[in-house]
Amino acid sequence: MNRAALLWRVASFAVAAGFVALWQLIANLKLVSPVFLPGPDRAWASLVRGFSSGDLWSKLAGTLEHMAYGWLAASIAGIAIGAIIGSSRRMRTYVAPSLEFLRPLPVSAIIPVAIAMLGLTQAMALFVIAFGAIWPIMLATIHGFAAVEPRLYEVARSLQMSRLAVIFKIALPSASPDILAGMRLSLTVALILSVVCEILAGLDGLGHWVLLSARAFRSADLFAGVILLGVTGYVTSVAMSLAEHRLLAWQAAQR
Amino acid sequence: MASAAKRLEVLSGAATPQIAFDGVTLVLGGKTIIENLSLGVQPGEFLCIVGASGCGKTTALRLAAGLYQPTSGKVNFDGQPMREPRREIAIVFQDYGKALLPWRTAAGNVSLALEAGGMTSAERPARIEELLRTVGLPDHASKYPSEMSGGMQQRLQIARCLAQEPKTLLMDEPFGALDAMTRQGLQDEVLSLVAASGATVIFVTHDLDEAIYLGDRVIGLLPHPGRIGIELPVNLPRPRDQLSTREHPEFLRLRRQLFDFIKATEQ
Incomplete structure (x- = not known):
């Protein structure tokens, strides 16, 4: 990392620290009732307490599990369906209008339907999370597959490569930058929907924890949960960036 | 010298053609691109095709590759009709930047052809290095195509084509995008590679000097629709040399004849 990048990083941490300090000040001055707004000190204490008693660990694990299963299901299905649609122009023409109808549909509108069909179960959560997270992945995959350099297909033909080999050695790697970008967007969607499902269906997780804490006016616990959700989003996004960077090292060479 | 023996066969016309166009017509989008093209390429022959732009040289090459099917007439390879591209026929595309896999290193790009040929992963590294x-x-070996110059990328594409162990090498203006020095170096390398492997070559170019310098025979196409306008056997001694071959009276005579032909087609 060079000097300028380091300075920017330090500056961004300073801004974050400034916000925490401001929050502490507002809490100390009791501008908002402590029943609703704990200071960072109390939120931190609650975090430490939650983790040492193990309560927060199990809630965090619950949310991560919902998120991971939903996201993985969305990724597998999204890439598979996207590949099928993207590799055929006819499929794209036939299916595109239906996709355009389904895509802008708010996933929250699907939740009552899912609850009616599957009940307040883990299966319902999996379905809803996967349904919401599949769109960015599927659309990115369709685009990636449609944009494969036609010359490479001619190379594949002249090498008499099998259909499977063409998909795995030409189309998928060529579409991988698009697919990974879609997967990164879906990660956020999966986290949001995990929390929503936990709140609505009472499933074990941080969403449920936040809801119960709010109902009991345990503002410190509530904030601890919210902070933990923020950290989860941040950490998963950073992990995804690292994975992208590693998998797409060849693109860095191109620039 | 196996290739020298083959050349003799070529000249005497004893061998059956490796690639044979028989009354080939190709219509694309209602437009006749190639009309009634008949042409035999002997095993081990180096055939160059020249012509004004839009005369169907690249199209003829794609027909020979099996990437296009003729509207009428036949294209045969070793006496068998060509229905689809085959591994014995390798194609060197002009746009090397698009024909290489940007996510694979040089070694990986060569490996692609070996994988397609069913070579085991244990055998590949030695062959790739070779x-x-x-x-x-x-x-x-460990560079990505984007880290290589144009000339190096085209060499890499040639290496991948050689990995197919082709009987026929189809080259579509392979050096068209390269500078003059790189171009001459690659011309000589292609000549020695071809001499070593004994492969048949169809080489499309718009550079008339290049066609005469490389070929055993040069065919000039007439445009709209594409058909043969001139056919010149090149009786220049091999191995060819960038200086002495280009100064050879026969070279200059052929060059004159070909330039006159192209000039006439452009009017």
Whole structure:
């Protein structure tokens, strides 16, 4: 990392620290009732307490599990369906209008339907999370597959490569930058929907924890949960960036 | 010298053609691109096709590759009708930047052809190294195409084509995008590679000097629709040399004849 990048990083941490300090000040001055707004000190204490008693660990694990299963299901299905649609122009023409109808549909509108069909179960959560997270992945995959350099297909033909080999050695790697970008967007969607499902269906997780804490006016616990959700989003996004960077090292060479 | 023996066969017309166009017509989008083209390419022959732009040279090459099917007439390879591209026929595309896999290193790009040929992963590294050495890229195995110059990328594409162990090498203006020095170096390398492997070559170019310098025979196409306008056997001694061959009276005579032909087609 060079000097300028380091300075920017330090500056961004300073801004974050400034916000925490401001929050502490507002809490100390009791501008908002402590029943609703704990200071960072109390939120931190609650975090430490939650983790040492193990309560927060199990809630965090619950949310991560919902998120991971939903996201993985969305990724597998999204890439598979996207590949099928993207590799055929006819499929794209036939299916595109239906996709355009389904895509802008708010996933929250699907939740009552899912609850009616599957009940307040883990299966319902999996379905809803996967349904919401599949769109960015599927659309990115369709685009990636449609944009494969036609010359490479001619190379594949002249090498008499099998259909499977063409998909795995030409189309998928060529579409991988698009697919990974879609997967990164879906990660956020999966986290949001995990929390929503936990709140609505009472499933074990941080969403449920936040809801119960709010109902009991345990503002410190509530904030601890919210902070933990923020950290989860941040950490998963950073992990995804690292994975992208590693998998797409060849693109860095191109620039 | 196996290739010399083959050349004799070519000249005496004893062998059956490796690639034979028989009354080939190709209509694309209602437009006749190639009309009634008949042409035999002998095993081991180096055939160059020249012509004004839009005369269907590249199209003829794509027909020979099996990437296009003729509207009427036949294209035969070793006496068998060509229905689809085959591994014995390798194609060197002009746009090397698009024909290489940007996510694979030089070694990986060569490996693609070996994988398609069913070579085991244990055998591949040695063969890849050998092929990269053949085209003069032994120290660039772990580079990505984007880290290589145009000339190096085209060498890499040639290495991948050699990995197919082709009977026929189809080259579509392979040096069209390269500078003059790189171009001459690659011309000589292609000549020695072809002499070593005994492969048949169809080489499309718009550079008339290049066609005469490389070929055993040069065919000039007439445009709209594409058909043969001139056919010149090149009786220049081999191995060819960038200076003495280009100064040879026969070279100059052929060059004159070909230039006159192209000039006439453009009017």
